[in-house]
Amino acid sequence: MRTQIACAAIAATLSGNAAAYNAWTYGGDIVVWPGDQLVRYLYPSTFPEGSDTFNLMLYGMSQWNLVEGSTFEFFYYPLEQDYTLDHYDGYSDTTAVSADDLDPGVLGLTYSVNNAAEWFDMDMVFSDFPLGVGWNMELSPTCEQEAIPGEHGFTFVLTTMHECGHSIGLAHEPTGTEPAGDPWMVCTMNPGYPHGGSLATPRVMELHSDDRLGAMVLYPGTIPAYTDLATPNFTWSDEYVGIAFTVFSDPDILLPGETIQVRSAIENLGTTDVTGVIQKIWMSLDASPSADDLLLAEIPWDMPMISTIDFDLLQELPGDFASGDYYVLSMLDTEDDVAEVWEDNNFTAYCVPQTVAQLPPDIVDPLGQYFGVEGETWLGPTPDITHPINMAPTTWSLSGEPPEGLTINPGTGQLLWPDPVYSEFLYLFFVTATNDAGSDTEILYLGVEAGEPCDEDINGNEAVDVGDLLIVIGYWGTTDADADVTGDGFVGVDDVLAVIEAFGPCP
Numbered sequence: 001m002r003t004q005i006a007c008a009a010i011a012a013t014l015s016g017n018a019a020a021y022n023a024w025t026y027g028g029d030i031v032v033w034p035g036d037q038l039v040r041y042l043y044p045s046t047f048p049e050g051s052d053t054f055n056l057m058l059y060g061m062s063q064w065n066l067v068e069g070s071t072f073e074f075f076y077y078p079l080e081q082d083y084t085l086d087h088y089d090g091y092s093d094t095t096a097v098s099a100d101d102l103d104p105g106v107l108g109l110t111y112s113v114n115n116a117a118e119w120f121d122m123d124m125v126f127s128d129f130p131l132g133v134g135w136n137m138e139l140s141p142t143c144e145q146e147a148i149p150g151e152h153g154f155t156f157v158l159t160t161m162h163e164c165g166h167s168i169g170l171a172h173e174p175t176g177t178e179p180a181g182d183p184w185m186v187c188t189m190n191p192g193y194p195h196g197g198s199l200a201t202p203r204v205m206e207l208h209s210d211d212r213l214g215a216m217v218l219y220p221g222t223i224p225a226y227t228d229l230a231t232p233n234f235t236w237s238d239e240y241v242g243i244a245f246t247v248f249s250d251p252d253i254l255l256p257g258e259t260i261q262v263r264s265a266i267e268n269l270g271t272t273d274v275t276g277v278i279q280k281i282w283m284s285l286d287a288s289p290s291a292d293d294l295l296l297a298e299i300p301w302d303m304p305m306i307s308t309i310d311f312d313l314l315q316e317l318p319g320d321f322a323s324g325d326y327y328v329l330s331m332l333d334t335e336d337d338v339a340e341v342w343e344d345n346n347f348t349a350y351c352v353p354q355t356v357a358q359l360p361p362d363i364v365d366p367l368g369q370y371f372g373v374e375g376e377t378w379l380g381p382t383p384d385i386t387h388p389i390n391m392a393p394t395t396w397s398l399s400g401e402p403p404e405g406l407t408i409n410p411g412t413g414q415l416l417w418p419d420p421v422y423s424e425f426l427y428l429f430f431v432t433a434t435n436d437a438g439s440d441t442e443i444l445y446l447g448v449e450a451g452e453p454c455d456e457d458i459n460g461n462e463a464v465d466v467g468d469l470l471i472v473i474g475y476w477g478t479t480d481a482d483a484d485v486t487g488d489g490f491v492g493v494d495d496v497l498a499v500i501e502a503f504g505p506c507p
Helices: 052-065 143-147 156-168 209-218 466-474 493-501
Strands: 002-005 037-042 073-078 092-097 108-115 118-127 259-268 274-284 294-303 307-316 324-332 347-349 354-356 369-373 395-399 415-417 427-435 438-449
Touching: 037 052, 037 118, 037 156, 052 073, 052 156, 108 156, 118 156, 156 209, 209 307, 259 274, 259 294, 259 324, 294 307, 466 493
Parallel strands: 002 307, 037 073, 037 092, 092 118, 369 438
Antiparallel strands: 108 118, 259 307, 274 294, 274 324, 324 347, 324 354, 395 427, 427 438
16 A cells, blocks of 8 residues: 655555456466475575574575465474486575676576476576675664665575575566556565565564565465564565665654654554554654654554555644754654564664754844943844744854943853943944854944943043032032032032042043
């Protein structure tokens, strides 16, 4: 199924199953193994007992043995020596051959020989050094190792699981010849590497729902009721049919307020329908969800048994959002409300981070005009920027040639001038905010007024002295306005004391 989720309503539109298992048939009947079993003979040159190749080959077979509701079972037999391959001898041999013996790009090949509607012989060969890069023998490779085989080698266990799927009787799904745009399911039997890929974090290698359905139909048995939800690391592409791609977010670089697209995939690997299971999708600065992360969506799903859902989430980021490289996180059954047989495959962290770019500072202008008084400490306003979260950290500074004594707080942008100097013209201060993305400069205007004159300097010689005291005494007991320095309407003792207290130069 493919789903598009609209950011406004968080609503989904589901289609029917886009694809299903594909099996070989003869005369209208599915070709199967007699007795629902197959013995694989392992060549010692390729699969020496206890080696990585040996263990991963057994792991690949075991995944098909573990399909609930399928009666098929792999057995294996380690040979003591290599033999010449004979595709018609009834022995299903397993070995490696030179990459030159296979078509370019082929990682592994299973030769299928049937006797009417029953399989007879299925020799399996692997390239000894595919595409000149070789194999990665990790059971749980990192996302980079799994998705970029050209640098890390092809994940061997994925190819063993794929070829084992062929050897139980499953063909490629889809065939890979469909026209671009055809919807299809990601599964182990996809024709192109990475053959469905891993599920969850840590990267669990197991069969997808379509593979399990195929095994159940080819070799039907009693279907027990069990529940297992999963979050795959790979999703389909409508451009390249049959080649899975890592789940992703788009575009690569976003700004606050822009819309992010998140492609997600979820699966019900179990045999029970699950209703109302919650999936959450976050953006996080680390690989674990927490209360501080941005929750992009909380979606309830009804998931039929053995089903896969791929969908796109479209969500608008907050108008102000911190810059950085974010993990996109997805988890099914976030509150553990569903009892599952396996709980290790519900959570994944996307391989490619989502970058939120930093905007250069944009100071909210104008900074305005302010006034101070000569000689009196002036503290300016704290300037604002348009996106304080995204534009942080921001450093504030003064450009040009600020007057002596004027400083700026580099963290807040607030100006301080302990001893302003009078000017008949407005001062222009060039305030600059800078971060890693750029800078912005705005002008703040400041007018500095002259200080109030000394009221006690009656004779106007810019000092309070004996001459001023004699004037007060000379007008004692009158209402002379100049001698009434205290302004109480009467020249008397208070005025004398005021002059004496102010003795000295005027400030």
